[in-house]
Amino acid sequence: MAVLVVADVHGGSIDDSTHKTVTAAGSIGGDVDILVAGENAGDAAAAAAKISGVRKVLHADDPAYANRLAEPFADLIVSIAGDYDAILKAAATTGKNVMPRVAAKLDVMQISEIVSVDAPDTFTRPIYAGNAMQTVKSNDPKKVITVRATAFKAAEEGGSASVETIDAAGNPGLSEFVEENLTKSDRPELAGAKVVVSGGRALGSSEKFEEYIMPLADKLGAAVGASRAAVDAGYVPNDYQVGQTGKVVAPELYIAIGISGAIQHLAGMKDSKVIVAINKDEEAPIFQVADYGLVADLFKVVPELTEALG
Amino acid sequence: MKILVPVKRVIDYNVKVRVKSDETGVDLANVKMSMNPFDEIAVEEAIRLKEAGAAEEIVAVSIGPEKAQDQIRQALAMGADRGLLIKTGETVEPLGVAKLLQKVVEEEKPELVILGKQAIDDDSNQTGQMLAALLDWPQGTFASKVEKTDGKLDVTREIDGGLQTIKINLPAVVTTDLRLNEPRYASLPNIMKAKKKPLDVKDAGDYGVDIAPRLEVVKVTEPPKREAGVKVESVAELVEKLKNEAGVI
Numbered sequence: 126m127a128v129l130v131v132a133d134v135h136g137g138s139i140d141d142s143t144h145k146t147v148t149a150a151g152s153i154g155g156d157v158d159i160l161v162a163g164e165n166a167g168d169a170a171a172a173a174a175k176i177s178g179v180r181k182v183l184h185a186d187d188p189a190y191a192n193r194l195a196e197p198f199a200d201l202i203v204s205i206a207g208d209y210d211a212i213l214k215a216a217a218t219t220g221k222n223v224m225p226r227v228a229a230k231l232d233v234m235q236i237s238e239i240v241s242v243d244a245p246d247t248f249t250r251p252i253y254a255g256n257a258m259q260t261v262k263s264n265d266p267k268k269v270i271t272v273r274a275t276a277f278k279a280a281e282e283g284g285s286a287s288v289e290t291i292d293a294a295g296n297p298g299l300s301e302f303v304e305e306n307l308t309k310s311d312r313p314e315l316a317g318a319k320v321v322v323s324g325g326r327a328l329g330s331s332e333k334f335e336e337y338i339m340p341l342a343d344k345l346g347a348a349v350g351a352s353r354a355a356v357d358a359g360y361v362p363n364d365y366q367v368g369q370t371g372k373v374v375a376p377e378l379y380i381a382i383g384i385s386g387a388i389q390h391l392a393g394m395k396d397s398k399v400i401v402a403i404n405k406d407e408e409a410p411i412f413q414v415a416d417y418g419l420v421a422d423l424f425k426v427v428p429e430l431t432e433a434l435g
Numbered sequence: 436m437k438i439l440v441p442v443k444r445v446i447d448y449n450v451k452v453r454v455k456s457d458e459t460g461v462d463l464a465n466v467k468m469s470m471n472p473f474d475e476i477a478v479e480e481a482i483r484l485k486e487a488g489a490a491e492e493i494v495a496v497s498i499g500p501e502k503a504q505d506q507i508r509q510a511l512a513m514g515a516d517r518g519l520l521i522k523t524g525e526t527v528e529p530l531g532v533a534k535l536l537q538k539v540v541e542e543e544k545p546e547l548v549i550l551g552k553q554a555i556d557d558d559s560n561q562t563g564q565m566l567a568a569l570l571d572w573p574q575g576t577f578a579s580k581v582e583k584t585d586g587k588l589d590v591t592r593e594i595d596g597g598l599q600t601i602k603i604n605l606p607a608v609v610t611t612d613l614r615l616n617e618p619r620y621a622s623l624p625n626i627m628k629a630k631k632k633p634l635d636v637k638d639a640g641d642y643g644v645d646i647a648p649r650l651e652v653v654k655v656t657e658p659p660k661r662e663a664g665v666k667v668e669s670v671a672e673l674v675e676k677l678k679n680e681a682g683v684i
């Protein structure tokens with residue numbers, strides 16, 4: 126039995142979500158290989174080879190893979206799928222985009238966003254925005270799976286897998302890359318951060334968000350998140366959004382400030398290790414999931430907290 | 436061009452779902468059902484493309500029970516031109532839905548299929564991508580902006596860390612993200628008019644494709660509950676607890 130993990134490659138390095146997907150792959154059983162596809166992705170392939178528990182790294186280097194376009198990327202995965210019993214990729218934007226295309230080409234029903242491997246053919250995944258958990262057994266001979274990375278521990282470094290160069294699978298020429306506008310930030314990435322400070326609608330404006338949330342985040346070396354209400358109100362860009370339709374995070378410490386705790390937001394952060402909620406409404410649902418709740422005016426206590434952490 | 440918009444009947448997003456005590460699924464009895472919110476955004480986008488002169492006809496299609504006609508009528512009331520219900524009493528997985536839609540595309544020959552990025556019931560996020568794969572068409576997923584220029588589509592996509600713009604050939608499949616548009620409400624006169632718009636009903640079996648489920652649902656359970664913790668009185672107490680009790684700062 127062999128399992129393929131498709132790495133998330135960005136700017137020549139591999140994301141931590143790849144390490145977590147390797148752990149999920151390992152619990153299915155069998156040999157674990159990693160596919161690293163990109164342009165000038167030699168360093169990423171070398172980094173993948175150091176992940177513990179990996180048999181070999183397959184490295185495909187071609188401009189067609191530079192921007193992770195779904196059509197050529199899916200064709201590449203399909204071209205090597207014959208050697209594997211299961212193919213996994215983290216359920217980040219690229220995985221969500223590419224893997225169902227792979228599954229349909231292989232005539233397989235994908236299992237999306239698994240949070241546990243219960244048996245080599247049985248997996249659990251959230252449905253209804255995490256309000257129910259569904260356990261499914263796949264009857265397909267080959268499994269195509271996306272993995273909710275936050276549900277798995279990262280595989281350690283220390284491996285020494287071989288790196289094998291494989292041929293690109295061509296580009297069907299159906300799509301072309303135009304541009305990417307990424308939010309520039311010196312703060313850690315939301316998805317993998319150890320501490321997340323999130324602000325909600327109660328901040329009232331983008332200026333107040335900047336004035337109250339950012340200094341606290343800087344003090345804690347934290348990533349900054351927001352509720353959908355704060356994003357929709359235009360306080361911060363949409364990639365700050367934590368929730369079922371935004372990012373799912375599970376940091377060591379999550380601080381929710383001025384967030385009421387709508388179901389859709391809770392779905393994105395309730396697996397955090399420690400949750401702190403600051404809200405002046407003591408009936409706010411966020412307090413039902415918070416380990417530590419402080420009922421207070423955020424404009425008074427957030428600066429105090431920032432100061433106290435000095 | 437002609438646009439095909441698949442819409443799904445799901446539990447209304449404001450309803451708190453309840454897991455059945457026998458763990459076979461969630462309770463659908465006497466629960467308010469609505470059009471999947473991401474599909475509403477797709478209907479709206481199709482109408483805007485038509486209003487901008489980039490499309491001539493919009494066909495709304497749903498795969499589901501007889502009652503899914505309600506959701507098709509809603510799409511017609513918003514501004515779609517005609518509807519098609521593919522009736523089935525069974526749950527059809529995204530792969531099966533994509534196979535049925537492939538047949539509909541072969542019949543209707545649309546230049547664009549636009550649908551929600553995911554349904555808020557099973558949260559699979561697969562159907563659009565699978566349909567594009569089966570048709571060998573390009574896909575513009577998680578779209579926050581769609582523009583037709585020079586016979587191609589410019590699609591701005593919501594990706595981790597920001598936005599990506601791609602140019603895709605037509606015909607194509609586009610899936611919608613939240614910020615693509617704000618769907619309109621259907622006016623009463625338009626709701627009345629929609630009752631007269633054509634709505635074909637066919638049976639899933641008529642299409643001759645294999646839609647048998649590949650996944651067996653072993654069980655559906657409540658998510659693990661998180662216990663509420665304690666309320667602290669002051670910032671000083673909070674800092675003390677985070678340092679000494681939780682050990683996270």
